[in-house]
Amino acid sequence: MSYERDNIRSLDAYTPGEQPDRGDVIKLNTNENPYPPCEAVMRAIGQVPADALRRYPSPQAGRFRQIAAQVHGLSPQQVIATNGGDELLRLAISVFCNVEGEPSKRTGIGVTEPTYSLYPVLASIHNTPVTSIPLNADYSIPDSFAKDMVSSEVGLVLVVNPHAPSGRLEPVEKLLAIAETLRGHAVLLVDEAYVDFAEIDALPLLDEKHELDNVILLRTMSKGYSLAGLRFGYGLGHANLIAALDKARDSYNTNALSQAAAAAALEHRDAAATSWQAVIGERQRMGDALMSRRFMVQPSQTNFILVTPPAIAGGQRLSDADAAADLYQFLKAANILVRYFDHEGLRDKLRITIGTPQQNDALLQAIDDWLTAGR
Numbered sequence: 204m205s206y207e208r209d210n211i212r213s214l215d216a217y218t219p220g221e222q223p224d225r226g227d228v229i230k231l232n233t234n235e236n237p238y239p240p241c242e243a244v245m246r247a248i249g250q251v252p253a254d255a256l257r258r259y260p261s262p263q264a265g266r267f268r269q270i271a272a273q274v275h276g277l278s279p280q281q282v283i284a285t286n287g288g289d290e291l292l293r294l295a296i297s298v299f300c301n302v303e304g305e306p307s308k309r310t311g312i313g314v315t316e317p318t319y320s321l322y323p324v325l326a327s328i329h330n331t332p333v334t335s336i337p338l339n340a341d342y343s344i345p346d347s348f349a350k351d352m353v354s355s356e357v358g359l360v361l362v363v364n365p366h367a368p369s370g371r372l373e374p375v376e377k378l379l380a381i382a383e384t385l386r387g388h389a390v391l392l393v394d395e396a397y398v399d400f401a402e403i404d405a406l407p408l409l410d411e412k413h414e415l416d417n418v419i420l421l422r423t424m425s426k427g428y429s430l431a432g433l434r435f436g437y438g439l440g441h442a443n444l445i446a447a448l449d450k451a452r453d454s455y456n457t458n459a460l461s462q463a464a465a466a467a468a469l470e471h472r473d474a475a476a477t478s479w480q481a482v483i484g485e486r487q488r489m490g491d492a493l494m495s496r497r498f499m500v501q502p503s504q505t506n507f508i509l510v511t512p513p514a515i516a517g518g519q520r521l522s523d524a525d526a527a528a529d530l531y532q533f534l535k536a537a538n539i540l541v542r543y544f545d546h547e548g549l550r551d552k553l554r555i556t557i558g559t560p561q562q563n564d565a566l567l568q569a570i571d572d573w574l575t576a577g578r
Contacts, residue, residue, distance in 0.1 A: 208330070210327055210328070210330045211328065214324070214327050214328065215324070215327075216324060217320060217321045217324040218320070219233070220232040220233035220540070220542055221540055223540065225538075227538055228538045228539070228540060229538060229539040229540070229558065229562050229565055229566065230540050230556075230558075231539065231540060231541050231555050231556040231557075231558050231562065231566060232540040232541050232542040232554075232556060233431075233542070233556065234367075234397070234426060234505070234506055234507050234554075234556045235425070235426070235429075235431050235556065236426060236427065236428070236429040236431075236478055236482070236506065237478075237482070237556075237557070237558045237559045237562065238429060238478040238481065238482075238559070239429055240428065240429040240430060240464070240468065240475075241468070241471050241474035241475055242474075243467045243468075243470070243471040243474065244428070244430070244464050244467045244468050244471070246467070247463045247464055247466070247467035248460055248463060248464050250463070251459055251460055251463050255459045256459060256460075258459075259455050260455055260457065260458050260459040260462055261459075261462060262454060262455055263283075263284065263449070264284035264457050264462045264465075265279075266462065266466050267282075267284050267437070267457075267462050267465050267466045267469070268282040268283075268284060268437075270466050270469050270470055271284075271437055271439075271469055274469050274472065275406060275439060276406075277409065277439060278442065280442040280445060280446070281409070281439055281440060281441070281442050281445055282437060282438070282439060282445065283437060283438045283445050283448050283449055283452070284435070284436075284437050284456070284457050284462070284465070285435075285436045285437060285438065285452065285456060285457070286434050286435070286436070286453075286456045286457055286461075287423065287425065287434040287435065287436045288394070288396055288421050288422070288423040288425070288436035289321060289325075289436070290436065290452070290456060291392075291419075291421050291436055291437070291438045291448070292321065292322065292325055292361070292392070292394075292421070293325055293328075293329075294448045294451050294452055295359055295361075295390065295392050295419065295448065296312060296325050296326060296329050296331060296359060297329060297451050298447050298448055298450075298451050299358045299359040299389075299390045299447075300312060300326070300329065300331040300357075300358045300359050301331065301358065302329065302330045302331060310331060310332055310356065310357065310358060311326060311331045311332035311333055311334060311355075311357050311358065311359075312326050312331060312332075312333055312334070312357055312358070312359045312360070312361055313333075313334045313335075313336070313352040313355060313357040313359070313360040313361070313389070314333060314334070314335050314336075314360075314361050314362075315335070315336055315337070315338050315344060315348070315362065315363075315366075316335040316336065316337045316338065316548075317338070317368060317369075317546065317548060317549060318361070318363055318366075318367070319361075319363050319367050319394065320544075320546075322361050323335075334351075334352065334355040334357050336348055336351055336352075338366075338369075341371070342366055342369035342371040342501070343371065343373065344362070344373055344377065344381070348381060349380065349381040349384035349385055350384060352385060352388075352389060353384060353385065353388045353389070356388075357389050358389055358390065359389060359390050359392060360381070360385060360389050360390070360391050360392070361392050361394060362378070362381070362391065362392070362393050362394065363393075363394040363396065364378065364393055364394065364395060364398075364405065365395075365397045365398065365400070365401050365503070365504040365505045367396070367397065367505070367507075368507075368509050368542075368544065368549065368552075368554045369501050369503075369509050370397075370501055370502065370503025370504055370505040370507060370508060370509055371501065371502065371503075371504070372401050372402065372403070372504035374403075375403060375405055375407050375408065378391075378393060378405050378408060379407075379408060379413065382408055382413075382415050382417060382418050383413075383415070385417060386415060386416070386417050387417075389417065390417045390418075390419060390444065391417055391418050391419070392418075392419045392420075392421060393405045393408070393418070393419070393420050393421065394421045395420055395421055395422055396421065396422075396423045396425070396426055397426055397504070397505035397506060397507075398422070398427075399426060399427025399428075399475070399476075399479050400426070400427065400479055400482055400483060400486070400504060400505050400506045401504035401505070402504060404420075405420055406420065406439070408420070409439060409440065409441075415441070416441045416443060416444070417441070417444070418440055418441065418444075419438050419439070419440035419441075419444055419445075419448075420438065420439040420440060421436065421438055422436060422437050422438070422439065423435070423436040423437075424436065424437075424464075424465050424468055426506060427475055427478070427479055428465075428468040428469075428472075428475050429475070429478065430461075430464055430465065430468060433460065433461040433464055433465070434461065435457060435461040435462075435464070435465040437465075482506045482557050485557050485558070485559075485560060485563055486503060486506070486508060486557045488563070489508060489555070489557060489563050489566075489567075490503070490508055492567055493508070493510055493567075493570075496513070496567075496570060496571070496574065497513040498510045498511060498512055498513060499511035506556060506557050507554050507555060507556045507557060508554070508555050508557070509552055509553075509554050509555075510552060510553055510554075510555060511527070511551050511552050512526045512527055512530045512551075512553065513526065513574075514526045526551065527543060527550060527551050527552055527553050528543060528550070529573075530553065530570070530573055531543040531553060533569070533572075533573045533576075534566070534569055534570075534573070537569045537572075539565065539566055539569055541553050541554065541555045541556070541566075542554040542555075542556075
């Protein structure tokens with residue numbers, strides 16, 4: 204007997220990157236920060252009193268919201284704290300989209316292709332349709348994107364910027380044009396999970412002068428602040444949108460430890476920024492090193508790079524897709540994990556998280572071994 208809904212029964216669940224149990228694996232597959240949180244964050248966690256664990260946490264993470272508002276030049280009413288950025292995505296779909304078949308013009312989500320693979324999974328769980336528009340060959344958003352989304356009558360448009368999995372960064376002016384076209388039709392959620400490693404962010408969209416009431420920015424403490432294990436994210440946006448999201452969230456969706464850590468991380472973001480600069484420097488070095496080895500490397504504004512391995516290794520010619528899959532398996536056998544996507548348009552590529560200099564050197568040495576090894 205099957206008890207789940209039909210859409211859950213047929214769901215292709217999200218596939219996260221491999222999480223090895225062994226400590227000798229070089230893990231460059233899930234875009235984690237290779238450096239630990241700053242000392243202030245660890246002190247904040249250690250100073251959480253036992254009584255705080257006996258009691259329920261602040262339901263709205265009030266202290267964190269105040270700090271985040273001050274950091275970003277907003278009001279606390281424009282901030283919502285969530286259990287990782289993924290909870291914010293789930294909330295947005297629940298609040299701004301309708302279930303497929305319900306009598307409403309505004310129904311599903313609109314995304315680019317490719318994009319963060321969790322988006323369509325969350326839509327399927329909610330049983331809301333997905334409108335997908337292919338990116339240009341350079342991973343830029345087509346000029347007709349926003350108008351096509353309006354024509355498709357979606358309720359929520361999800362744009363990850365900097366883009367995953369390519370690493371491309373769209374200019375604020377383009378995002379502003381998209382938001383303005385969508386205004387009155389759909390909410391634009393700009394997923395800025397990787398923004399700490401980028402030259403610019405989309406915060407100007409929330410400037411009152413633009414009068415945009417349909418923009419939400421997603422932020423996470425997982426990447427830039429080295430807190431992926433605590434699962435803490437937050438949203439920034441128009442107060443009316445935040446209030447709507449707040450009605451749909453769990454009563455106590457973030458715990459006392461994560462609230463303390465996230466607040467300390469934002470208060471000491473200068474310390475976290477040292478890791479951002481280290482990653483950016485290694486990103487440039489790794490890109491140059493791989494291009495010298497005949498890899499195609501996409502320009503990146505994230506803590507990863509998307510690369511296409513050469514189709515000749517060890518004196519043997521391979522297809523583009525075979526080269527990527529072969530290198531992925533070769534590295535895995537050498538206890539180095541990178542991300543391979545068996546998806547259309549990505550089968551000839553690998554996504555490589557930027558690690559420490561030592562980890563990156565080990566990766567380059569393994570790649571050299573692959574390039575010279577006989578098959």
